[in-house]
Amino acid sequence: MNKIKTLIVLALLLSLFGCATQQNIDPLEGMNRSIYGFNEVVDNSIMKPVSQGYKAVMPDPAVKGINNFFNNIRDFITVINDVLQLKVEHAANDAGRVLVNTTVGLLGFIDVHTMSGGERRKEDFGQTLAFYGWSNSAYLVLPFVGPSTVRDASGLVVDTLFLDPITYIDNVRLRNQIRILQFVDARAELLNTSAILDQAALDPYTFQRDAYLQYREKLINDGNVDLIDYKSSAENAFEPYEEDAKPTDVTDVSDDIIIGQLDLSSQE
Numbered sequence: 001m002n003k004i005k006t007l008i009v010l011a012l013l014l015s016l017f018g019c020a021t022q023q024n025i026d027p028l029e030g031m032n033r034s035i036y037g038f039n040e041v042v043d044n045s046i047m048k049p050v051s052q053g054y055k056a057v058m059p060d061p062a063v064k065g066i067n068n069f070f071n072n073i074r075d076f077i078t079v080i081n082d083v084l085q086l087k088v089e090h091a092a093n094d095a096g097r098v099l100v101n102t103t104v105g106l107l108g109f110i111d112v113h114t115m116s117g118g119e120r121r122k123e124d125f126g127q128t129l130a131f132y133g134w135s136n137s138a139y140l141v142l143p144f145v146g147p148s149t150v151r152d153a154s155g156l157v158v159d160t161l162f163l164d165p166i167t168y169i170d171n172v173r174l175r176n177q178i179r180i181l182q183f184v185d186a187r188a189e190l191l192n193t194s195a196i197l198d199q200a201a202l203d204p205y206t207f208q209r210d211a212y213l214q215y216r217e218k219l220i221n222d223g224n225v226d227l228i229d230y231k232s233s234a235e236n237a238f239e240p241y242e243e244d245a246k247p248t249d250v251t252d253v254s255d256d257i258i259i260g261q262l263d264l265s266s267q268e
Contacts, residue, residue, distance in 0.1 A: 139209055147209060166178055
């Protein structure tokens with residue numbers, strides 16, 4: 001009961017903060033760029049080499065199985081947010097996915113549902129906050145995690161602390177080991193796409209920001225959204241990084257290239 005009360009208070013406070021910053025999509029650009037640079041250093045020196053070593057020593061079936069396991073946890077979080085958003089049909093389908101993969105798929109290590117033609121969806125508490133009115137939010141780069149918004153970062157905290165089954169593992173050492181493996185697995189999934197991000201634009205920060213915001217808009221609207229010009233919608237509230245830079249067209253960018261985000265509540 002105390003956790004539920006904390007969850008409600010947290011959501012209300014953060015939504016009030018979001019309303020105050022929604023007119024400018026990147027009011028914290030200076031800080032965000034600094035954190036982006038920090039993340040690049042940490043990734044190049046630690047996360048990327050570790051994930052490369054992980055994929056080099058682990059058999060492909062094991063890598064895939066571990067990825068499926070964390071995706072199954074992600075699906076469990078999706079089910080809860082389906083219910084919170086009153087998406088009854090989606091909740092039933094996603095719950096069936098979790099049930100099949102957890103039982104027949106051996107705790108999710110085998111993605112039986114997808115093999116049978118099922119579709120994976122993603123819902124998180126950031127999307128739930130958007131469902132209840134927090135439609136716009138300031139862009140925010142999180143240390144170690146990557147691109148987000150004030151709303152989505154708030155949702156990530158809720159998903160991780162309240163909805164993620166890993167949080168409820170009593171053994172602290174085991175829980176921390178699983179979290180580390182979760183980070184490594186998430187980064188390993190991005191090895192084939194990070195180079196493309198570096199080559200996609202003169203300013204990877206701007207490219208990633210605009211792509212992330214469009215990707216989240218797509219998720220929030222269940223895929224029913226056209227390409228949005230966030231620079232126009234912000235009413236020129238911030239200056240572009242380069243004066244002559246052209247708006248970045250990320251219509252055809254894949255979801256993997258878009259984010260580069262290490263989701264603490266499991267990746268999509």
